[in-house]
Amino acid sequence: MSKMHVKLTVNGQEVEGLAEPRTLLIHFLRENLNITGPHIGCETSHCGACTVDMNGKSVKSCTLFVAQANGADVTTVEGLVNEDGSLGVIQEMFREHHGLQCGFCTPGMITRAHRLLQENPAPTEEEVRFGMAGNLCRCTGYQNIVKAILASADALNAQKEAAE
Amino acid sequence: MKDEITPEDRVANLKGMGSSRKRVEDVRFTQGKGNYVDDIKLDGMLFGDFVRSPYAHARVKSVNKEAALAVPGVLAVLTAEDLEPLGLHWMPTLAGDKQMVLADGKVLFQGQEVAYVVATDRYAAADGVEAVVVEYEELPVVVDPFKALEPDAPILREDIKDRTEGAHGPVRHNNHIFTWEQGDKDATEAALAEADVVAEEMIYYHRTHPCPLETCGCVASMDKVTGKLTLWGTFQAPHAIRTVVSLISGIAEHNIRVISPDIGGGFGNKVGAYAGYVCSVVASIVTGKPVKWVEDRMENLMSTAFARDYWMKGRIAATKEGKITGLWCHTTADHGGFDACADPTKFPAGFMNICTGSYDIPTAYLAVDGVYTNKAPGGVAYRCSFRVTEAAYFIERMIEVLAIKLNMDAAELRRINFIRKDQFPYQSALGWEYDSGDYHTAWEKALDAVGYDALRAEQAQRLEDFKAGKTRKLIGIGLTHFTEIVGAGPVKNCDILGLGMFDSCEIRIHPTGSAIARLGTISQGQGHATTFAQIIASEIGLPADDITLEEGDTDTAPYGLGTYGSRSTPVAGAATAMAARKIRAKAQMIAAYLLEVHDDDVEWDVDRFAVKGAPERFKTMKEIAFAAYNQAIPGLEPGLEAVSYYDPPNMTYPFGAYICVMEIDVDTGETEVRSFYALDDCGTRINPMIIDGQIHGGATEGYAIAMGQEIAYDEMGNNKSATLMDFFLPTAWETPTYTTDFTVTPSPHHPIGAKGVGESPNVGSVPCFSNAVHDAFRPFGLVQSHMPHDHWRIWKIARDLGLHG
Numbered sequence: 004m005s006k007m008h009v010k011l012t013v014n015g016q017e018v019e020g021l022a023e024p025r026t027l028l029i030h031f032l033r034e035n036l037n038i039t040g041p042h043i044g045c046e047t048s049h050c051g052a053c054t055v056d057m058n059g060k061s062v063k064s065c066t067l068f069v070a071q072a073n074g075a076d077v078t079t080v081e082g083l084v085n086e087d088g089s090l091g092v093i094q095e096m097f098r099e100h101h102g103l104q105c106g107f108c109t110p111g112m113i114t115r116a117h118r119l120l121q122e123n124p125a126p127t128e129e130e131v132r133f134g135m136a137g138n139l140c141r142c143t144g145y146q147n148i149v150k151a152i153l154a155s156a157d158a159l160n161a162q163k164e165a166a167e
Numbered sequence: 168m169k170d171e172i173t174p175e176d177r178v179a180n181l182k183g184m185g186s187s188r189k190r191v192e193d194v195r196f197t198q199g200k201g202n203y204v205d206d207i208k209l210d211g212m213l214f215g216d217f218v219r220s221p222y223a224h225a226r227v228k229s230v231n232k233e234a235a236l237a238v239p240g241v242l243a244v245l246t247a248e249d250l251e252p253l254g255l256h257w258m259p260t261l262a263g264d265k266q267m268v269l270a271d272g273k274v275l276f277q278g279q280e281v282a283y284v285v286a287t288d289r290y291a292a293a294d295g296v297e298a299v300v301v302e303y304e305e306l307p308v309v310v311d312p313f314k315a316l317e318p319d320a321p322i323l324r325e326d327i328k329d330r331t332e333g334a335h336g337p338v339r340h341n342n343h344i345f346t347w348e349q350g351d352k353d354a355t356e357a358a359l360a361e362a363d364v365v366a367e368e369m370i371y372y373h374r375t376h377p378c379p380l381e382t383c384g385c386v387a388s389m390d391k392v393t394g395k396l397t398l399w400g401t402f403q404a405p406h407a408i409r410t411v412v413s414l415i416s417g418i419a420e421h422n423i424r425v426i427s428p429d430i431g432g433g434f435g436n437k438v439g440a441y442a443g444y445v446c447s448v449v450a451s452i453v454t455g456k457p458v459k460w461v462e463d464r465m466e467n468l469m470s471t472a473f474a475r476d477y478w479m480k481g482r483i484a485a486t487k488e489g490k491i492t493g494l495w496c497h498t499t500a501d502h503g504g505f506d507a508c509a510d511p512t513k514f515p516a517g518f519m520n521i522c523t524g525s526y527d528i529p530t531a532y533l534a535v536d537g538v539y540t541n542k543a544p545g546g547v548a549y550r551c552s553f554r555v556t557e558a559a560y561f562i563e564r565m566i567e568v569l570a571i572k573l574n575m576d577a578a579e580l581r582r583i584n585f586i587r588k589d590q591f592p593y594q595s596a597l598g599w600e601y602d603s604g605d606y607h608t609a610w611e612k613a614l615d616a617v618g619y620d621a622l623r624a625e626q627a628q629r630l631e632d633f634k635a636g637k638t639r640k641l642i643g644i645g646l647t648h649f650t651e652i653v654g655a656g657p658v659k660n661c662d663i664l665g666l667g668m669f670d671s672c673e674i675r676i677h678p679t680g681s682a683i684a685r686l687g688t689i690s691q692g693q694g695h696a697t698t699f700a701q702i703i704a705s706e707i708g709l710p711a712d713d714i715t716l717e718e719g720d721t722d723t724a725p726y727g728l729g730t731y732g733s734r735s736t737p738v739a740g741a742a743t744a745m746a747a748r749k750i751r752a753k754a755q756m757i758a759a760y761l762l763e764v765h766d767d768d769v770e771w772d773v774d775r776f777a778v779k780g781a782p783e784r785f786k787t788m789k790e791i792a793f794a795a796y797n798q799a800i801p802g803l804e805p806g807l808e809a810v811s812y813y814d815p816p817n818m819t820y821p822f823g824a825y826i827c828v829m830e831i832d833v834d835t836g837e838t839e840v841r842s843f844y845a846l847d848d849c850g851t852r853i854n855p856m857i858i859d860g861q862i863h864g865g866a867t868e869g870y871a872i873a874m875g876q877e878i879a880y881d882e883m884g885n886n887k888s889a890t891l892m893d894f895f896l897p898t899a900w901e902t903p904t905y906t907t908d909f910t911v912t913p914s915p916h917h918p919i920g921a922k923g924v925g926e927s928p929n930v931g932s933v934p935c936f937s938n939a940v941h942d943a944f945r946p947f948g949l950v951q952s953h954m955p956h957d958h959w960r961i962w963k964i965a966r967d968l969g970l971h972g
Contacts, residue, residue: 004290026290101189104693104860107379132899144866
């Protein structure tokens, strides 16, 4: 199958490559770019393990062609670490509050939480539960994920206040 | 030497047992740096993909590969014919049966593997799958296990037809796999005949699936130069896989290296051996290149490892005061097209004979009939120890059914039948020796915690309001007291395919006082790297943060039977403590030498040996480690390491008391779990944070199973639930919030008293949710309604009871 040229920004870096028109964004990230944080859990947009951030929106990269991401700005969980390599706030809070077990849903969860807290910087528990409903976890029962995201909101808001 | 820090500080520094130590795994998982099987990438790696049967029962007339082989990138298409010369077209199952690797003349379930396409990338492999042309001739389909046993039922397994003896004794029908009997039939029937009261009910625990978020997969790489096969995969039992691969392939075991990398949840799905593993190994041998196979979600739900599907007919006898005098159970077990249940060899229905539960039942009888149908094979322990969840569901429903018959409160009925604390170790009527328990204490603590009497009063008021037309919502109070049997198990009666179910740990202390430990188990999210280091820290006094944990590489880890059936802590955890104690024993001799006193004159104190009566004279474990390597000590070999292979003397018996309060809308069937209280007693607690996490997760799986999750088939054998659109996995939105609690009754035979906890919440929560639904409708005459209790089924209960006006 003939290949097309795609160019996008992933975690702040411009990348380009050749891909079949049918190539899914998740496969381009994982196989062409070796960005293996986003995972494949269902291929039907239900589980959210493949969630990445694209042009300021959470998207499920298993049901998006890389062609649709041509020219886009994409962030994956790898892009959420601090510049010095330490864990970002949400990553740290997931660790602190035991918001993960097997770790397979975690990159999608954290990437979605990152966007959710930009959409709504001070969510209630109910808003977090609703806002995270596109991401499935089989291990944690969500209780500690919710706790981690609420704690992240507090920490991020405190950071913001300190900066102002 | 002067010591400024207090003994309490020294204990805290270790982050040993009892500490809610943060998980060491999380640093890599939270930044997407886990290494799961699909993350593995090797030079020249090929991809395998299956052609699967659309029919549940059909003859395979022909497989035409021609068009597939013409697809760009497709290198090979394997069929049973290609595997036959290698003797690999069938493989042994864990249950003493055999299973087709690729369809050998016929297919027995929808989704069965028919051909394996090998291609340069996953897209080409998928193209190849589309291009393979298979000609089928449909055969009559049997999806009902009772119909499968009728005299004129179609013969499913023609390969073994007319046999009279199966892997587990005599068989009486071509579709009959085994009958397994336990207990005293005559005495039980006599107890039933003489009883004041007998309650009888059919309890169905429907077919479901563990559905870990990561599906099953592997990468097989045969190095033709060295003759060594490396197999990475989602294996819950890597060592057992190595032995099985060696036995069926003929490759010497030292030339096979099996590696379980990070595993994205298992829950029993990743215990078995699947066609994908065999085909990938063959493809790598044939092509000389690494071959990756990862199933998609639909393949996962259709073909690898269903769970449950037990029809449990029960009779329970009692005095009119409610004292249970006998329990009878006949189970019809639907095993699908091949008997691939993952149970210890001597237990074809697993530990279903724990079905007397938490109760002192003087006589009992259990018979289980295994049956072939045109459904997927499996029968795995979905987050439970070998059919324990079926057993717990059965007895906890039967108790409720009996309470209705006796017109008694179900909490009181449990109370008067619990095994008393002074009866442990307790010999059950179905053959187990329960190690320890204090059920009454746990039960009263749970009832107090939820304010049981006030809840019942509120429920009664709600019922009155409902009858008066003031509300359309009822309250259900779900009660459960479960007893598990986990930690398989004693080699004398527990093996899988002849492999004894001991487990192992090897610990090496480095000269500077840090350590590495390797185990025969493999974490799939349980946090072994965190918790096993805590056991070692407490036992030998080195900080958990200075101890590396490794599992899953058969070239480096000691042999063990893996992680499932809540066996890691009971078995490998015991091995860990025993290996650590061997190290401590040698350390004692070294310390005594360094302190110039007799071995018996030093005593252990948190992280050091000190001279008895002179605590200021001591050697820390760190100092001892350095000396062990670098000081010539008369009569002692250099070094400080130990290995332990632990064969447990008994299983462990964790238990718990769960109470759920549910609001049920009679008109829509919608439910809302208002509260869920879970008290667990898993003996000694290693990491309370991780225990709580396990309870939250297991209870959520139980919530799914009880309230909507199901592998459903139509009468043609079509799987109606093969995507996450149809197969219910709860989201954060509907998942309840849990309150956890505990009591501690250590196991008397386990070195640290731990019993295991990971599976308790799945075992305990399913009957708890289900009992809540039943309880809400009890005043209107509901006795039994099968799970899953989705909105439609609950709406139907209300309709059938005439509650829709």
